[in-house]
Amino acid sequence: xxxxxxxxxxxxxxxxxxxxxxxxxxxxxxxxxxxxxxxxxxxxxxxxxxxxxxxxxxxxxxxxxxxxxxxxxxxxxxxxxxxxxxxxxxxxxxxxxxxxxxxxxxxxxxxxxxxxxxxxxxxxxxxxxxxxxxxxxxxxxxxxxxxxxxxxxxxxxxxxxxxxxxxxxxxxxxxxxxxxxxxxxxxxxxxxxxxxxxxxxxxxxxxxxxxxxxxxxxxxxxxxxxxxxxxxxxxxxxxxxxxxxxxxxxxxxxxxxxxxxxxxxxxxxxxxxxxxxxxxxxxxxxxxxxxxxxxxxxxxxxxxxxxxxxxxxxxxxxxxxxxxxxxxxxxxxxxxxxxxxxxxxxxxxxxxxxxxxxxxxxxxxxxxxxxxxxxxxxxxxxxxxxxxx
Amino acid sequence: xxxxxxxxxxxxxxxxxxxxxxxxxxxxxxxxxxxxxxxxxxxxxxxxxxxxxxxxxxxxxxxxxxxxxxxxxxxxxxxxxxxxxxxxxxxxxxxxxxxxxxxxxxxxxxxxxxxxxxxxxxxxxxxxxxxxxxxxxxxxxxx
Numbered sequence: 001x002x003x004x005x006x007x008x009x010x011x012x013x014x015x016x017x018x019x020x021x022x023x024x025x026x027x028x029x030x031x032x033x034x035x036x037x038x039x040x041x042x043x044x045x046x047x048x049x050x051x052x053x054x055x056x057x058x059x060x061x062x063x064x065x066x067x068x069x070x071x072x073x074x075x076x077x078x079x080x081x082x083x084x085x086x087x088x089x090x091x092x093x094x095x096x097x098x099x100x101x102x103x104x105x106x107x108x109x110x111x112x113x114x115x116x117x118x119x120x121x122x123x124x125x126x127x128x129x130x131x132x133x134x135x136x137x138x139x140x141x142x143x144x145x146x147x148x149x150x151x152x153x154x155x156x157x158x159x160x161x162x163x164x165x166x167x168x169x170x171x172x173x174x175x176x177x178x179x180x181x182x183x184x185x186x187x188x189x190x191x192x193x194x195x196x197x198x199x200x201x202x203x204x205x206x207x208x209x210x211x212x213x214x215x216x217x218x219x220x221x222x223x224x225x226x227x228x229x230x231x232x233x234x235x236x237x238x239x240x241x242x243x244x245x246x247x248x249x250x251x252x253x254x255x256x257x258x259x260x261x262x263x264x265x266x267x268x269x270x271x272x273x274x275x276x277x278x279x280x281x282x283x284x285x286x287x288x289x290x291x292x293x294x295x296x297x298x299x300x301x302x303x304x305x306x307x308x309x310x311x312x313x314x315x316x317x318x319x320x321x322x323x324x325x326x327x328x329x330x331x332x333x334x335x336x337x338x339x340x341x342x343x344x345x346x347x348x349x350x351x352x353x354x355x356x357x358x359x360x361x362x363x364x365x366x367x368x369x370x371x372x373x374x375x376x377x378x379x380x381x382x383x384x385x386x387x388x389x
Numbered sequence: 390x391x392x393x394x395x396x397x398x399x400x401x402x403x404x405x406x407x408x409x410x411x412x413x414x415x416x417x418x419x420x421x422x423x424x425x426x427x428x429x430x431x432x433x434x435x436x437x438x439x440x441x442x443x444x445x446x447x448x449x450x451x452x453x454x455x456x457x458x459x460x461x462x463x464x465x466x467x468x469x470x471x472x473x474x475x476x477x478x479x480x481x482x483x484x485x486x487x488x489x490x491x492x493x494x495x496x497x498x499x500x501x502x503x504x505x506x507x508x509x510x511x512x513x514x515x516x517x518x519x520x521x522x523x524x525x526x527x528x529x530x531x532x
Contacts, residue, residue: 042450042451109428112427114431114432115432116423116433116434117433120435128441129447135451135452136452
């Protein structure tokens, strides 16, 4: 619970940073982030991305100051309108006096590592507003690194004091799904009229969506996309009660049926009402919202749906359960990476992986034996220590 | 994955903001440079057209870029560039941002811009590979 002092004199126990970063730099950044300095926040996220020396210490010291932000994940295929929607969402939050942090993740070239991060262009409604902190990140090819880096960047924004944090990413694969899982609420954008997106939904995104946003709802085919989604949600949920609890449960929740439907003149509105809201206060059924992010149409309904989901999370204790799950996953990821690194060092001191492969090719040994040779002494030491304690 | 800039556990990647500032709708050059930087392995944030100095500063500060490349073809560089420099100073981002200007800058103005803190000016016909090499060599010094 250090309180962001810029005094540069860390107390004795902490003065040696585990990963070799300079303590004064960590002190300065922690102090700066807690004091609301934009530059310190920006540099903190850079260090997180680069895994610069001292970044672990930095994140560790920011952690006690987190837990108050709401995190929304937004994903969807390229061109679905994510950035534009994020822009309008951020504007809406700002109009309500809330501060906003945005992390926008774009793909990087697997060959050069280079990337063009273009989401910032769409942030037209928030330019010049420093209380919207927008940060572009590239999906660099580090092992398991992106979801860790995203989680840590969210920690930094949370500690900085942002009320609302939006994580935006192209929903293409497992990596992206892992990223949006850092969010309390996940919205999946579906542009109208393309079978491809239905394909995308099959690939596991259906399960992670708390909300579906049919963006560009003014385009032809939007109604059909809403219908297809509704169908899919009903089929996807094997329980016999699927899709039938909406009306009861949403009664008295203000914003139930109406907010599920972005456009009141829509003839599928009645159907969608069923798919929204809380059923028996236990299970959240993904809701479908229609928006035209360009013009801002449906944004209020979208925000209302996000709020409903948040209320649901808090009321059912789901928010805490999610947080527990998330931290457990984070610890596991860190352990995996750290052990991986440790073993990489170990194999290097034993002549390197290439030498081992040579022996395997020559049929002198086999992959299992090599793995055993590397891990055995480590395991032995660990068990010895455990017995000593 | 061929260079030390990618994939390493503690690898630092060069981040650039390519910014179009003011009333200047010519962004072909900025696009070409953004692509070349990307292919050189940099992370490039493109600002889009018609940005005000404040917006450029906001982006440079929040994105914590190593390099800010300002593309300017309108002739308003003597007004706009100093505003950006002041903004960077305000958020104490001036010291560790390498500021480059690309565009048509008369010789007389070059000295003025350099006094303002612009590290290098690239005019028409500047070689892309020289520019990339310059960024590679100069960017890390600033940190």
